[in-house]
Amino acid sequence: MPPLGLIAGEGVFPFLVARGARSAGRRIVCIGLRGSARPEIAAEVDEFRWVSIVRLGSWIRLLRRAGVSEAIMVGRVVKTTMYARLAWLHNIPDLRTARLWFTRLRRDKRPFAILNALADTLESEGIRLIDSTTYTQDQLVTPGVLTRTQPSAAQLEDARHGWELCRQLSRLDIGQSIAIKDKDVIAVEALEGTNAMIERAGQLCKTGGWTLIKVANAHQDMRMDVPTVGVTTIEKLAAARAACVVLEARKTTFLEREKVIELADRHGIAIVGMA
Structure with missing residues (x-):
């Protein structure tokens, strides 16, 4: 070979x-x-x-x-x-x-x-x-609630409301993430990337309890454009007082799945895979 x-x-x-x-x-x-x-x-x-x-x-x-x-x-x-x-x-x-x-x-x-x-x-x-997840299939986000921490009814409603909004931003090639609470969009990712947007959302929503929604690019090519969530992402979310993360299932990769889920639970952050 x-x-x-x-x-x-x-x-x-x-x-x-x-x-x-x-x-x-x-x-x-x-x-x-x-x-x-x-x-x-x-x-x-x-x-x-x-x-x-x-x-x-x-x-x-x-x-x-x-x-x-x-x-x-x-x-x-x-x-x-x-x-x-x-x-x-x-x-x-x-x-x-x-x-x-x-x-x-x-x-x-x-x-x-x-x-x-x-x-x-x-x-x-x-x-x-070739597909960049060929040798990391075990790290892909799967559908459903992936943490022991469960999302609240309000967070699930935010997820449903914000999902199509986030998909539309992706189709327009603006960004792939939004921060949302009570159906109000707090922040939108653009050139600065997800981590910087998370910090900005924390500054804008001092009360916390908001939800991050992250989708794959509408033009996604699994060879080179797979969104990722790692330990650093969870640390940023915790510092910004986020309560829930919604990720596109089968098109998003964890960077060390077990560590990410364990850290999210430690901070009381729910992780949900949506398809």
């Missing part, structure tokens, strides 16, 4: 993929996105190299040289870095990336457009991105 390529961004998800793939007998060649991936990922794989996020040509050369024909791309890249002052000086693209940016992505630089362009470019070079 050829080695599995792992394109690693921020967080725990790359570690879970590496461990799952190794348990399945795959040899792993990992390229870590500099400024996003954790250095410790190198100890979880067979080969490791750092790459720049804007040097797609080097991704392809390193993976092809290692004999990779299948790859998984996981881990967050902080979107706000794209808009930092002098961002291009810190991330000088290679010719391959620049060509992609100024041709195919010239008029549409939304995340799903960028991810699809990356996937197509890799595949044109014989490197096919």
Whole structure:
């Protein structure tokens, strides 16, 4: 079996993929996105190299040289870095990336457009991105109440009311999460990401008891765009006095499922999977 390529961004998800793939007998060649991936990922794989996020040509050369024909791309890249002052000086693209940016992505630089362009470019070079949950199926959110802590009737009503609102925001490619209480939307996720939105919701709703709803992107591609919830998310929710989390079942991944559910119960936060 050829080695599995792992394109690693921020967080725990790359570690879970590496461990799952190794348990399945795959040899792993990992390229870590500099400024996003954790250095410790190198100890979880067979080969490791750092790459720049804007040097797609080097991704392809390193993976092809290692004999990779299948790859998984996981881990967050902080979107706000794209808009930092002098961002291009810190991330000088290679010719391959620049060509992609100024041709195919010239008029549409939304995340799903960028991810699809990356996937197509890799595949044109014989490197096919596969479902990023292939080796982490045990971490997917399942339908129903997943914690011992049960949601209140009011929280379930907020979940039902806010679900379609959140789906509509996703279809418009604005964000994938909202904070809601008593059918009032407290905060909407945009470029800042879920964790920052949680902090803002806590500032706006001092009484607490609100519900976070998080859905998959309407344009979701399981190869590269799977929403995640980890220990950090629960810690942020607890600090912001949230009481319930509603996640899209089968399309959202826990980052260490048992730890997340145990921590949620410890803080009295209910987790609900909705389909």
